[in-house]
Amino acid sequence: MSSITGFNFNLSFRHLYIQFPAQSRRKIEYGCTCTAVRPVLCSTSSSVSHSDENHVSTSYSRRLMTFMITFLLPLPKSIQLSGADAYAAADDLVLVQEEIRKVLSKSKAAGVLRLVFHDAGTYEMDDDSGGMNGSISFELDRPENKGLKKSLKILVEAKKMVDEKQPVSMADMIAVAGAEAVSLCGGPKIPVRLGRLDSMVPDPEGKLPEETLDASGLKQSFQRKGFSTQELVALSGAHTLGSKGFGNPVIFNNAYYKVLLEKPWLSSAGMTSMVGLPSDRALVDDDECLRWISKYADDQDLFFEDFKNAYIKLVNSGAKWRRDS
Structure with missing residues:
Protein backbone atom coordinates (compact mmCIF):
# COMPACT_ATOMS: atom_id res chain seq x y z
CA MET A 1 0.00 0.00 0.00
CA SER A 2 1.25 3.50 -0.80
CA SER A 3 2.39 5.85 1.91
CA ILE A 4 0.08 8.69 2.99
CA THR A 5 2.98 11.10 3.01
CA GLY A 6 4.45 13.17 0.20
CA PHE A 7 3.04 14.19 -3.18
CA ASN A 8 0.95 11.02 -3.55
CA PHE A 9 -1.21 11.86 -0.50
CA ASN A 10 -4.62 11.92 -2.21
CA LEU A 11 -4.13 8.65 -4.03
CA SER A 12 -2.79 6.78 -1.04
CA PHE A 13 -5.54 8.24 1.17
CA ARG A 14 -8.12 6.54 -1.06
CA HIS A 15 -6.15 3.32 -0.84
CA LEU A 16 -6.07 3.61 2.91
CA TYR A 17 -9.84 3.97 3.05
CA ILE A 18 -10.38 1.00 0.70
CA GLN A 19 -8.06 -1.04 2.87
CA PHE A 20 -10.20 -0.35 5.92
CA PRO A 21 -13.83 0.13 4.77
CA ALA A 22 -16.55 0.89 7.29
CA GLY A 206 -16.16 12.54 50.90
CA LYS A 207 -13.70 12.98 48.02
CA LEU A 208 -15.29 15.99 46.30
CA PRO A 209 -14.07 19.45 47.37
CA GLU A 210 -16.60 20.92 49.78
CA GLU A 211 -18.43 24.12 48.87
CA THR A 212 -17.51 25.67 52.22
CA LEU A 213 -13.72 25.35 51.84
CA ASP A 214 -11.58 28.47 51.99
CA ALA A 215 -8.89 29.12 49.37
CA SER A 216 -6.21 27.26 51.32
CA GLY A 217 -8.45 24.22 51.69
CA LEU A 218 -9.38 24.30 48.01
CA LYS A 219 -5.76 24.44 46.92
CA GLN A 220 -4.86 21.51 49.14
CA SER A 221 -7.81 19.49 47.85
CA PHE A 222 -6.91 20.11 44.22
CA GLN A 223 -3.23 19.39 44.85
CA ARG A 224 -4.19 15.93 46.13
CA LYS A 225 -5.90 15.42 42.78
CA GLY A 226 -2.88 16.60 40.81
CA PHE A 227 -4.07 20.11 39.94
CA SER A 228 -2.20 23.39 40.39
CA THR A 229 -3.68 26.62 41.69
CA GLN A 230 -3.86 27.92 38.12
CA GLU A 231 -5.85 24.82 37.07
CA LEU A 232 -8.11 25.19 40.10
CA VAL A 233 -8.98 28.76 39.07
CA ALA A 234 -9.41 27.81 35.41
CA LEU A 235 -11.77 24.91 36.19
CA SER A 236 -13.76 27.07 38.60
CA GLY A 237 -14.69 29.18 35.57
CA ALA A 238 -17.18 26.45 34.67
CA HIS A 239 -19.49 28.18 37.17
CA THR A 240 -20.08 30.85 34.54
CA LEU A 241 -22.81 28.44 33.35
CA GLY A 242 -25.94 27.86 35.40
CA SER A 243 -27.81 29.79 38.04
CA LYS A 244 -24.97 30.91 40.28
CA GLY A 245 -25.25 34.53 39.16
CA PHE A 246 -22.17 34.91 36.97
CA GLY A 247 -23.54 36.57 33.85
CA ASN A 248 -25.74 34.81 31.29
CA PRO A 249 -26.45 31.26 32.59
CA VAL A 250 -26.22 29.69 29.10
CA ILE A 251 -23.14 31.50 27.78
CA PHE A 252 -19.67 30.16 28.49
CA ASN A 253 -17.33 33.14 28.79
CA ASN A 254 -15.07 34.88 31.32
CA ALA A 255 -17.90 36.68 33.13
CA TYR A 256 -17.22 34.52 36.19
CA TYR A 257 -13.90 36.24 36.82
CA LYS A 258 -15.21 39.73 36.15
CA VAL A 259 -18.01 39.23 38.67
CA LEU A 260 -15.61 37.79 41.24
CA LEU A 261 -13.51 40.95 41.04
CA GLU A 262 -16.62 43.07 41.66
CA LYS A 263 -17.47 41.11 44.85
CA PRO A 264 -21.24 41.71 44.59
CA TRP A 265 -21.87 39.62 47.72
CA LEU A 266 -20.51 42.54 49.77
CA SER A 267 -23.33 44.72 48.49
CA SER A 268 -26.47 45.26 50.56
CA ALA A 269 -28.60 45.17 47.41
CA GLY A 270 -30.75 42.10 47.95
CA MET A 271 -29.96 38.91 46.04
CA THR A 272 -26.48 40.00 44.92
CA SER A 273 -25.28 38.58 48.22
CA MET A 274 -26.26 35.13 46.90
CA VAL A 275 -23.91 35.20 43.90
CA GLY A 276 -21.68 32.13 43.75
CA LEU A 277 -20.74 29.53 46.33
CA PRO A 278 -18.63 30.22 49.42
CA SER A 279 -15.75 28.44 47.62
CA ASP A 280 -16.08 30.85 44.66
CA ARG A 281 -15.90 33.90 46.89
CA ALA A 282 -12.94 32.50 48.78
CA LEU A 283 -10.78 32.50 45.66
CA VAL A 284 -10.67 36.30 45.50
CA ASP A 285 -9.23 36.49 49.01
CA ASP A 286 -6.14 34.49 48.05
CA ASP A 287 -3.32 36.40 46.35
CA GLU A 288 -2.25 33.50 44.12
CA CYS A 289 -5.81 32.79 43.00
CA LEU A 290 -6.51 36.50 42.55
CA ARG A 291 -3.59 36.80 40.14
CA TRP A 292 -5.17 34.20 37.82
CA ILE A 293 -8.67 35.61 38.29
CA SER A 294 -7.41 38.99 37.08
CA LYS A 295 -5.66 37.43 34.07
CA TYR A 296 -8.75 35.52 32.99
CA ALA A 297 -10.99 38.55 33.52
CA ASP A 298 -8.76 40.51 31.12
CA ASP A 299 -8.14 37.75 28.56
CA GLN A 300 -10.95 35.37 27.61
CA ASP A 301 -8.79 33.57 25.04
CA LEU A 302 -6.29 32.72 27.77
CA PHE A 303 -9.09 31.40 29.95
CA PHE A 304 -10.46 29.28 27.11
CA GLU A 305 -7.06 27.75 26.40
CA ASP A 306 -6.30 27.02 30.05
CA PHE A 307 -9.79 25.67 30.70
CA LYS A 308 -9.49 23.35 27.70
CA ASN A 309 -6.19 21.92 28.93
CA ALA A 310 -7.41 21.56 32.52
CA TYR A 311 -10.63 19.88 31.33
CA ILE A 312 -8.69 17.29 29.32
CA LYS A 313 -6.57 16.57 32.39
CA LEU A 314 -9.71 16.33 34.55
CA VAL A 315 -11.52 13.79 32.36
CA ASN A 316 -8.37 11.66 32.12
CA SER A 317 -7.73 11.70 35.89
CA GLY A 318 -8.03 8.25 37.38
CA ALA A 319 -9.40 6.78 34.16
CA LYS A 320 -8.75 3.15 33.36
CA TRP A 321 -8.43 2.50 29.63
CA ARG A 322 -9.28 -0.28 27.21
CA ARG A 323 -6.17 -1.99 25.93
CA ASP A 324 -7.00 -1.06 22.33
CA SER A 325 -7.62 2.65 23.07
Missing part, protein backbone atom coordinates in the same frame (compact mmCIF):
# COMPACT_ATOMS: atom_id res chain seq x y z
CA GLN A 23 -18.25 -2.48 6.83
CA SER A 24 -15.07 -4.32 7.87
CA ARG A 25 -14.42 -2.33 11.01
CA ARG A 26 -13.04 -4.27 13.92
CA LYS A 27 -15.54 -6.37 15.81
CA ILE A 28 -15.94 -5.56 19.45
CA GLU A 29 -14.61 -8.52 21.37
CA TYR A 30 -15.43 -7.08 24.75
CA GLY A 31 -18.91 -6.77 26.12
CA CYS A 32 -20.78 -3.60 26.96
CA THR A 33 -18.28 -1.37 28.75
CA CYS A 34 -20.95 0.51 30.67
CA THR A 35 -20.57 -1.75 33.71
CA ALA A 36 -21.09 1.10 36.14
CA VAL A 37 -24.58 1.70 34.84
CA ARG A 38 -27.37 -0.45 36.14
CA PRO A 39 -28.21 -3.36 33.79
CA VAL A 40 -31.57 -1.89 32.85
CA LEU A 41 -29.75 1.07 31.32
CA CYS A 42 -27.29 -0.98 29.26
CA SER A 43 -27.62 -1.94 25.63
CA THR A 44 -27.21 -5.61 24.81
CA SER A 45 -25.38 -4.76 21.61
CA SER A 46 -21.88 -6.27 21.49
CA SER A 47 -20.79 -5.78 17.87
CA VAL A 48 -21.21 -3.51 14.87
CA SER A 49 -23.92 -4.65 12.48
CA HIS A 50 -22.68 -5.53 8.99
CA SER A 51 -26.09 -4.70 7.56
CA ASP A 52 -26.21 -1.10 8.73
CA GLU A 53 -26.28 0.44 5.25
CA ASN A 54 -27.00 3.94 6.52
CA HIS A 55 -23.87 3.90 8.62
CA VAL A 56 -21.80 2.60 5.70
CA SER A 57 -23.11 5.29 3.35
CA THR A 58 -22.22 8.10 5.72
CA SER A 59 -19.01 6.59 7.05
CA TYR A 60 -16.69 7.96 4.38
CA SER A 61 -17.80 11.57 4.82
CA ARG A 62 -17.45 11.31 8.57
CA ARG A 63 -14.01 9.77 8.26
CA LEU A 64 -12.92 12.41 5.79
CA MET A 65 -13.91 15.21 8.19
CA THR A 66 -12.18 13.65 11.17
CA PHE A 67 -9.08 12.21 9.46
CA MET A 68 -6.84 15.24 9.80
CA ILE A 69 -8.08 16.07 13.30
CA THR A 70 -7.32 12.55 14.47
CA PHE A 71 -3.79 12.45 13.15
CA LEU A 72 -2.94 15.97 14.28
CA LEU A 73 -4.26 15.48 17.83
CA PRO A 74 -1.16 15.05 20.00
CA LEU A 75 -1.07 11.80 21.93
CA PRO A 76 1.70 10.19 23.95
CA LYS A 77 3.80 7.85 21.79
CA SER A 78 2.69 4.92 23.89
CA ILE A 79 -0.95 5.40 22.82
CA GLN A 80 -0.60 6.66 19.26
CA LEU A 81 -2.92 4.73 16.96
CA SER A 82 -2.26 3.01 13.66
CA GLY A 83 -4.12 4.20 10.57
CA ALA A 84 -7.04 1.78 10.85
CA ASP A 85 -7.48 2.24 14.60
CA ALA A 86 -7.23 6.03 14.30
CA TYR A 87 -9.96 5.99 11.66
CA ALA A 88 -12.20 3.89 13.91
CA ALA A 89 -11.52 6.06 16.98
CA ALA A 90 -12.36 9.24 15.09
CA ASP A 91 -15.52 7.67 13.68
CA ASP A 92 -16.60 6.50 17.13
CA LEU A 93 -16.07 9.98 18.60
CA VAL A 94 -18.21 11.57 15.88
CA LEU A 95 -20.96 9.02 16.58
CA VAL A 96 -20.93 9.85 20.32
CA GLN A 97 -20.93 13.59 19.63
CA GLU A 98 -23.84 13.33 17.20
CA GLU A 99 -26.07 11.46 19.65
CA ILE A 100 -25.20 13.79 22.53
CA ARG A 101 -26.07 16.84 20.44
CA LYS A 102 -29.54 15.39 19.82
CA VAL A 103 -30.39 15.42 23.54
CA LEU A 104 -28.30 18.36 24.78
CA SER A 105 -29.55 21.95 24.93
CA LYS A 106 -28.09 25.12 26.40
CA SER A 107 -30.48 24.93 29.33
CA LYS A 108 -29.10 21.46 30.17
CA ALA A 109 -25.44 22.35 29.65
CA ALA A 110 -24.66 23.43 33.22
CA GLY A 111 -26.04 20.20 34.68
CA VAL A 112 -24.10 18.04 32.24
CA LEU A 113 -20.87 19.92 32.97
CA ARG A 114 -21.49 19.52 36.70
CA LEU A 115 -21.88 15.78 36.10
CA VAL A 116 -18.33 15.71 34.72
CA PHE A 117 -16.88 17.45 37.77
CA HIS A 118 -18.72 15.20 40.21
CA ASP A 119 -17.64 12.01 38.47
CA ALA A 120 -14.00 12.96 37.88
CA GLY A 121 -13.60 15.07 41.04
CA THR A 122 -13.35 12.05 43.35
CA TYR A 123 -9.83 11.29 42.10
CA GLU A 124 -7.01 11.06 44.65
CA MET A 125 -3.39 10.68 43.52
CA ASP A 126 -2.07 9.01 46.67
CA ASP A 127 -3.99 5.78 46.20
CA ASP A 128 -5.01 6.30 42.56
CA SER A 129 -8.67 6.00 43.50
CA GLY A 130 -11.78 7.58 42.02
CA GLY A 131 -11.72 9.72 38.92
CA MET A 132 -13.41 9.64 35.53
CA ASN A 133 -14.96 6.19 35.65
CA GLY A 134 -18.74 6.54 35.38
CA SER A 135 -19.23 5.64 39.05
CA ILE A 136 -21.51 8.68 39.42
CA SER A 137 -24.26 6.28 38.26
CA PHE A 138 -24.06 4.67 41.72
CA GLU A 139 -23.67 7.93 43.64
CA LEU A 140 -26.73 9.98 42.69
CA ASP A 141 -28.35 9.67 46.13
CA ARG A 142 -25.46 11.43 47.85
CA PRO A 143 -26.29 14.97 49.03
CA GLU A 144 -23.52 16.55 46.95
CA ASN A 145 -24.97 14.99 43.78
CA LYS A 146 -28.49 16.29 44.26
CA GLY A 147 -30.07 17.31 40.95
CA LEU A 148 -27.79 15.22 38.72
CA LYS A 149 -30.28 12.45 37.97
CA LYS A 150 -31.83 14.45 35.11
CA SER A 151 -28.44 15.16 33.59
CA LEU A 152 -27.45 11.50 33.67
CA LYS A 153 -30.82 10.43 32.27
CA ILE A 154 -30.39 12.36 29.02
CA LEU A 155 -26.94 10.83 28.53
CA VAL A 156 -28.34 7.35 29.14
CA GLU A 157 -30.79 7.96 26.29
CA ALA A 158 -27.98 9.07 23.99
CA LYS A 159 -25.86 6.10 25.06
CA LYS A 160 -28.56 3.62 24.04
CA MET A 161 -28.41 4.96 20.50
CA VAL A 162 -24.61 4.83 20.40
CA ASP A 163 -24.53 1.29 21.79
CA GLU A 164 -26.65 0.05 18.88
CA LYS A 165 -23.67 0.73 16.62
CA GLN A 166 -20.64 0.81 18.91
CA PRO A 167 -20.61 0.08 22.67
CA VAL A 168 -19.33 3.02 24.71
CA SER A 169 -18.70 3.48 28.42
CA MET A 170 -20.70 5.91 30.52
CA ALA A 171 -17.40 7.54 31.52
CA ASP A 172 -16.74 8.35 27.86
CA MET A 173 -20.28 9.63 27.39
CA ILE A 174 -19.95 12.01 30.35
CA ALA A 175 -16.50 13.24 29.31
CA VAL A 176 -17.62 14.00 25.74
CA ALA A 177 -20.93 15.49 26.89
CA GLY A 178 -19.18 18.02 29.11
CA ALA A 179 -17.00 19.13 26.22
CA GLU A 180 -20.06 19.43 23.98
CA ALA A 181 -21.87 21.48 26.65
CA VAL A 182 -19.00 23.97 26.77
CA SER A 183 -18.83 24.26 22.99
CA LEU A 184 -22.61 24.60 22.62
CA CYS A 185 -22.59 27.59 24.97
CA GLY A 186 -19.80 29.39 23.11
CA GLY A 187 -16.75 28.02 24.90
CA PRO A 188 -13.66 26.34 23.45
CA LYS A 189 -13.83 23.13 21.46
CA ILE A 190 -12.24 20.40 23.56
CA PRO A 191 -10.89 17.16 22.06
CA VAL A 192 -11.75 14.11 24.16
CA ARG A 193 -10.12 10.72 23.77
CA LEU A 194 -12.36 7.64 24.02
CA GLY A 195 -11.59 4.31 25.66
CA ARG A 196 -12.38 4.73 29.36
CA LEU A 197 -13.69 1.76 31.32
CA ASP A 198 -16.55 2.08 33.77
CA SER A 199 -16.24 1.24 37.44
CA MET A 200 -18.52 -1.47 38.81
CA VAL A 201 -18.70 0.12 42.26
CA PRO A 202 -19.20 3.64 43.65
CA ASP A 203 -16.19 5.76 44.55
CA PRO A 204 -15.50 6.43 48.24
CA GLU A 205 -17.54 9.19 49.81
